[in-house]
Amino acid sequence: MLFEKVNIEDKLKSIAHDKEADLLNEVKSILAADDYKDAQILDTLSQQNEISENQLIFDKLETNRIYHISQIKKTCVNYRLRFLDTKLFKGEIPYEAIAKIKQLENNHNTQLHGFKIIAPAKLFKLEHYDDPLLFAPIGNGYYYLIHKWGNDLNAFRRLMMWPVRDFENFVFCMFILSIFLTAAIPEGVFSSKANAANAGIVFLFVFKSVVAAVMYYGYLSGRNFSAAIWDSKYYNT
Numbered sequence: 001m002l003f004e005k006v007n008i009e010d011k012l013k014s015i016a017h018d019k020e021a022d023l024l025n026e027v028k029s030i031l032a033a034d035d036y037k038d039a040q041i042l043d044t045l046s047q048q049n050e051i052s053e054n055q056l057i058f059d060k061l062e063t064n065r066i067y068h069i070s071q072i073k074k075t076c077v078n079y080r081l082r083f084l085d086t087k088l089f090k091g092e093i094p095y096e097a098i099a100k101i102k103q104l105e106n107n108h109n110t111q112l113h114g115f116k117i118i119a120p121a122k123l124f125k126l127e128h129y130d131d132p133l134l135f136a137p138i139g140n141g142y143y144y145l146i147h148k149w150g151n152d153l154n155a156f157r158r159l160m161m162w163p164v165r166d167f168e169n170f171v172f173c174m175f176i177l178s179i180f181l182t183a184a185i186p187e188g189v190f191s192s193k194a195n196a197a198n199a200g201i202v203f204l205f206v207f208k209s210v211v212a213a214v215m216y217y218g219y220l221s222g223r224n225f226s227a228a229i230w231d232s233k234y235y236n237t
Contacts, residue, residue, distance in 0.1 A: 028168065033186070034190040041101050044113060045086040045093060052116040053139035060107050067135070072143065076118060076230035079153060080161040083231050086115040088124045097134050097147035104136075104146065112136045116143065124233070166227040176205035 076083050081136045086093070105112055119132035125156075132150055135143040154160075163173040218224070 038098055039113075041098050042093075043112075047089050048085065049113045049115070052137050054108075054112050054114065054136050055110055056108045056138055056144065056226065059212065061138075061144060066138070067145060069141040069142050069143065072118065072135075073230055077165055077226045078158050078161070080120070080157070080226045081118050082121050082124055082175055083116055083118050084124055084233055086117050086134070087119050088233055089119065090125045091119070091123045091132060091150075093134070094147075094149050098150065100147045103137075115146075115176050121229075122171075164167060164223070164225055166213075166225050170214075170225065171211075175207065176203075178203060178210050182206050183212065205208055 006223045072083055075081065101112055116135045116137070117132050118135070123132060133148045134146045136146055138144050163169055182199065185202060185206075
């Protein structure tokens with residue numbers, strides 16, 4: 001017939017079907033672009049990058065997330081942590097960190113580089129010679145904290161790592177330990193007379209023995225003081 005009746009339901013379905021196809025194509029395009037962006041960020045995180053500054057809009061930054069390299073060093077030394085490139089990180093970087101990088105890049109219309117992580121040495125693939133924090137450099141020795149994941153550090157970690165913080169702390173601890181060991185030695189073991197001179201000689205002997213034993217063990221196991229290794233990518237330094 002020349003003038004057929006119009007079925008409004010069929011027309012409605014036709015329009016809805018066309019819109020649905022367009023919507024699906026749009027969603028697929030968005031997801032594909034999102035997946036590409038994720039892959040691009042992961043690739044950047046896994047590669048060596050010498051960039052020391054990212055161009056970020058200061059007014060859009062959270063000031064409580066900005067840290068100077070001196071503050072990072074002090075924290076790493078106190079808790080015996082490493083501050084190294086993400087390329088060396090062997091743990092899994094959570095998607096939340098990737099999402100925050102994307103959000104930061106979108107907000108500042110840039111692509112971030114030069115990522116670094118604070119974490120215990122065991123979480124890095126260190127070259128021979130419990131709580132990661134992801135940073136991006138923003139210039140002049142300052143870094144922006146992007147994301148933290150994992151469990152918090154043991155509350156006693158700083159105290160336990162205090163003796164190996166630096167050489168001065170090490171000597172002081174060995175000195176105190178030697179005093180206790182000397183006091184624990186029964187009288188008459190090294191001399192029949194108990195006097196200050198003999199006690200001093202015994203103390204020096206104990207102190208020298210303790211320092212030698214601990215330093216020898218440290219040498220064999222490739223240990224070093226925290227102040228010397230906080231930013232080292234080598235295991236035995």
